[in-house]
Amino acid sequence: MLPTLTLTALAVLPVVQGAPFTSSPAHLYKRCGPVGQFYNQKTSDWDDKKTGNWLDNWWNANGDLMSGSSAGFAGAFGQWAMGNPDWTCRDDGSDSDCDLQLCDNRVLNDRGDDIRPAYYVLESVNRLHMYFKGIGEAFTVSALDAALSKDSWATTFYKDKDDKSVTALKEVLNAVATVVGIGAAFAGLAGPEAAAVAGAESALLAGAVGAANLAVGEHQDDTFEKSADLGKILGSVVTDSLKSFTSANNDLMSGKTYDDDDIRAYISGGAFLAYPGVDKNAVTDAMTNMLEGIAINQLYRTQxxxxxxxxxxxxxxxxxxxxxxxxxxxxxxxxxxxxxxxxxxxxxxxxxxxxxxxxxxxxxxxxxxxxxxxxxxxxxxxxxxxxxxxxDYTAEKGSERASDALSNSWANPGSQGASWEGIFTVxxxxxxxxxxxxxxxxxxxxxxxxxxxxxxxxxxxxxxxxxxxxxxxxxxxxxxxxxxxxxxxxxxxx
Known part of the structure; x- marks a missing residue:
């Protein structure tokens, strides 16, 4: 008897490891039931099959099911699509609360015409959860902290009578929130299909900017009596903002809104349908380069x-x-x-x-x-x-421009690193x-x-x-x- 195969075995691991899954849809169909024919999906399949409209209809028709579930949307959808009311996808340290057991799942395979869209939603929610966990790791790696925690910022990039007291550096915090948002959106960008998922990328940016602004507010009274304080405070803002942003996972999974958007905006366009996972090195490099850039810019703007x-x-x-x-x-x-x-x-x-x-x-x-x-x-x-x-390129203008770049797909700010518009305003x-x-x-x-x-x-x-x-x-x-x-x-x- 063949073992039951999970989504991880079928789809996620081959992508992460770089080895494509070669089984044909017909072969999967025989092993997993009707749902097997929809594996190996592409981002564009989401819109091609009008999955967003289907999810809106399901959402509107199942309000009572969501409100009656202790896990909100995820629990209700897990129960409806898989017969699993414990599918919470919460970020609570569990490694199994968002697993998908789809092969030979009788509930899903009996859904008829709803099998494909239900599977696409399950897959997207699972990978969105994977995104939140991955970005938290990317933003808090030791490399980022080491890159910012320098004791020579002012002595290297500032030449004046007093290179130990540059209180104007406080203004640098106003740009940090946008950089955090750009890093979050960059971590979820869907490569050549970025235009199709612009709505999701805009939601990622807005959510991270909102989280970072909360952290910035807690540091507004910090002082820069020594140049070393700059890196320490920058690092603190980034890590503190991620504490708030990763909690967004729980709000979205339960069906609540985060920064005015619910989970439907975050997975729109199929942004996470074929998402391979966070490229932690790329995100860390982009964040580090941008944060170093805005710090140097602030020092340069005083000279x-x-x-x-x-x-x-x-x-x-x-x-x-x-x-x-x-x-x-x-x-x-x-x-x-x-x-x-x-x-x-x-x-x-x-x-x-x-x-x-x-x-x-x-x-x-x-x-x-x-x-x-x-x-x-x-x-x-x-x-x-x-x-x-x-x-007059302000922090507000920078946030507005980054959002517009993603929403209208005319630039990928994260991929440009320190050369992105407004990192420097010399x-x-x-x-x-x-x-x-x-x-x-x-x-x-x-x-x-x-x-x-x-x-x-x-x-x-x-x-x-x-x-x-x-x-x-x-x-x-x-x-x-x-x-x-x-x-x-x-x-x-x-």
């Missing part, structure tokens, strides 16, 4: 660090030349990352005006502990943020218009790095617009700073 460019790649065009080692050529235009180093010694020479140099810590990016954050990430992320919201100045402008000493607008490199800006260099230039000067912490205009015959007005 005279900016992105400048907009002229042709590889051609000075009469406006000078920037540092090629910190540049990106994008859509035929070159962009450079700058740090205006103020003079750190008493001087009566031209050095009193300072010079342009590589930003603090930039030489550490792209390798070792910061291998996932590169200079080109800073430039591209900042350009994208600037193109969307100028110098101020941008587009000087492309200066090529044809008649500015004094305009061939010194761009300069390479060096102790003798002092750019000269004798006009409204940003977009040829005085107000834009003023806004840039202020955003780059150079308000009242005379260095860029110390050789101009007339004050350029900014």
């Amino acid at each position: 005279k660090i900016f992105v400048m460019g907009g002229a042709a790649c590889g051609d000075a065009q009469g406006i000078g030349g920037g540092p090629w080692e910190a540049s990106v050529c994008r859509d035929g235009k070159a962009w450079y990352l700058y740090y205006w180093q103020e003079n750190d010694v008493i001087s009566t020479t031209s050095h009193q005006w300072g010079w342009v140099a590589s930003p603090p810590g930039a030489d550490q990016l792209g390798k070792n502990e910061f291998s996932g954050v590169k200079i080109e990430d800073i430039i591209n992320s900042s350009l994208d943020a600037y193109n969307v919201a100028g110098y 101020p941008v100045c587009d000087i492309g218009g200066a090529v044809d402008a008649d500015y004094q000493l305009k061939d010194y607008i761009l300069q390479p790095y060096g102790h003798d490199s002092r750019p000269v800006w004798c006009g409204p260099i940003c977009g040829g617009d005085l107000q834009k230039t003023k806004d840039f000067i202020n955003a780059a912490n150079m308000g009242g700073f005379k260095s860029p205009k110390h050789l101009c015959d007339q004050d350029p007005g900014y």
Whole structure:
């Protein structure tokens, strides 16, 4: 007599181990009954067979069954579809409360036309439960904690008179919630079929952002008296948010809403119908790179660090030349990352005006502990943020844009890591218009790095617009700073 086969034996393990299940549907049919012909399903099968509509109808018709079950939706559906009222799928430490015993299951195999949609729902709920358990492990692995718990944040990426007290770092918490949401959505993204499951991905993002905001609220009074505190607090916010987000599993399984969505939104489009499990390494890497990015960005935003460019790649065009080692050529235009180093010694020479140099810590990016954050990430992320919201790309805007990217499938934020729009918001100045402008000493607008490199800006260099230039000067912490205009015959007005 053949043994009873579980879902794990038939579907999940072959996917996780990378060995496809080769038995034909006909063979499965003989071994498991009618339900066997629906194994080896694809994400698209959910919508193709109108499973969402079927589930809505079942939900509306079985309210009494759900309210009468101690396990809510999962218990009621488990009883109806498998004859198992103890199918709870709760996250309570049990390894068997969401198991599927489907082969030769008489209850399911007697459901006629309802066998396929019932199986698709059972499979999706089971794998959603697997997702919640996997993402909790991915977010709390020691690698993430080690990546953030550094004692050299400020001394590496911050250069000022006092590198031990950077209270403005507190603002970094406002971006953490969105990063947690992006990580959660990335863990559930269905690869090439992402567009089909956009609704589910949006629900994952919103749920995780809501959970993270609760954790952020508990840390709003934390202080950053030492640079080491930054990583500790970031790590705490992430792990604390997951305590709340993983509890969402229990609410959803019982039929309750979480952040305004019930389980139907989370499994919509077949998002979890063929879900292979959380790629923990990929999620941990994406989260680490994004969190490192927003931490570095916050340090950079307190200094005279900016992105400048907009002229042709590889051609000075009469406006000078920037540092090629910190540049990106994008859509035929070159962009450079700058740090205006103020003079750190008493001087009566031209050095009193300072010079342009590589930003603090930039030489550490792209390798070792910061291998996932590169200079080109800073430039591209900042350009994208600037193109969307100028110098006012807020945490709220970041959350809105990430949700829109997933809902409308125009980007996968998690896969972009530290280069994702808004991870960096370094101020941008587009000087492309200066090529044809008649500015004094305009061939010194761009300069390479060096102790003798002092750019000269004798006009409204940003977009040829005085107000834009003023806004840039202020955003780059150079308000009242005379260095860029110390050789101009007339004050350029900014």
